Amino acid sequence: MADVKICGLSDPRHVAAAVDAGARFLGFVFYPKSPRAVTADEAALLFADVPVGVARVGLFVDPSDDLLSDVLAVAGLDIIQLHGHETVERVAEVKTLTGLPVMKAVGLSGPADLPQLMDYSLVADMLLVDAKPPANADLPGGNGLAFDWRLLVGRHWLRPWMLAGGLTPANVAEAVRLTGAAVVDVSSGVESAPGVKDVALIRAFVEAARE
Template sequence: MADVKICGLTQRAHLTAAVEAGARYLGLVFFPRSPRAVTPARAAALTAEVPVGVARVGLFVDPEDALIDATLAQVPLDIIQLHGQETPDRVAAVRRLTGLPVMKAVGIASANDLPQLTDYGLVADMLLVDAKPAPDAALPGGNGLAFDWRLLQGRRWLRPWMLAGGLTPANVAEAVRLTRAPAVDVSSGVESAPGVKDKRLIADFVAAAR
C-alpha cells in the first residue's frame, strides 16, 4: 500500500477526484513550458478547499527566489518540489528561504545515478525517484518514461521517497511490489491527453497503488 501524489492538476474537477480517491499529495506545476502549468492565481483558486491531511505540492524547475516568493504569496503550499538541475546547496537554500519541506526529484537511468539519492538525502526532506529524461527532452518530467525498477530493490535512503516515471493504473501495483516504494507519483499516466487528467484513471490509479 503506497500513498499517492497526483501531479499536474489544472482543473477543479480533477483535483476533487484525486482527493475523493484518496490521494495524499496534489501537485501543481509552476513551470511555464509544461502543458500542466498553472499560474499562482489559478493554483490558489484550485486549492482553496483542500482538506486537512492532503498536501499541496508546488513543482518548480530551477526557480529564481523571486518566482518562489511570488508563488507563496498567493498559494499556501505545504511542500516545494524541485525538478530541475538544482544542486544540493540550492536545495538547502530553498529550504531556508521558504521554511517549507523540500522534495528533490532525481532522475535515474542506471546504477550510476543512484549515489545522487544519498547526496540529496543530506539536504532534502523527501526524494522523488524519477526516470531520467533524455538529453533533448523538452520537459524534465511528466514524459511517461519508466526506468528499471529493479535498481531500487533492497535499497534504503536517508529520507522518505516517492517513485515516479511511467506509472499507470496497469503497472503501479507491480512497481510498488518490486521497489517497496512508500509513495508513488503520477502525472501523464492518468491523462487522456497531455495536460488533461481523467477522473476514472485517477480513481483506478489510487486503488491500484493501495
C-alpha cells in the same frame, strides 16, 4: 499498499477527483513550458477545497528566489518540489528561503545515477525517484517514461521517497511490490491527453496503488 501523489493538476474537477479517490499529495506545476502549468492565482483557486491532511506540492524547475516568493505570497503550499538541475546547496537555500519541506527529484537511467540520491538525502526532506528524461526533452518529468525498478530493490536512503516515472493503473501495483515504495507519483499515466487528467484513471490508479 502505497499512498499516492497526483501531479500536474490544473482543473478543479480533477483536484476533487484526486481528493475523493484518496490521494494524499496533490502536485501543481509552476513551470511555463509544461502543458500542466498553472499560475499562482490559478493555484490559489484550485486549493480552495483541498482538505486538511492532503499536501499541496508546488513543482518548480530551477526557480529563482523571486518566483518562489511570488508564488508563496499567493498560494499556500505545503511542500516545494524541485525538479530541475538544482544543486545540493540550492536545495538547502530553498529550504531556508521558503521555510517549507523540500522534495528533490532525481532522474535515474542506470546504476551511475544512484549516488545522487544519497547526496540529496543529506539536505532534502523527501526524494522523488523518477526516470531520467531524454537529452533533448523539453520537460524534466511527466514524460511517461519508466526506468528499471530493479535498481531500487533493497536500497535505503536517509529520507522518505516517492516513486515516479511511467506509472499507470496497469503497472503501479507491480512497481510498489518490486520497489517497496511507500508513495507513488503519477501525472501523464492518468491523462487522456497531455495535461488533461481523466477522472476514471485517477480512481483506478489510486485503487491499484492501494491493493
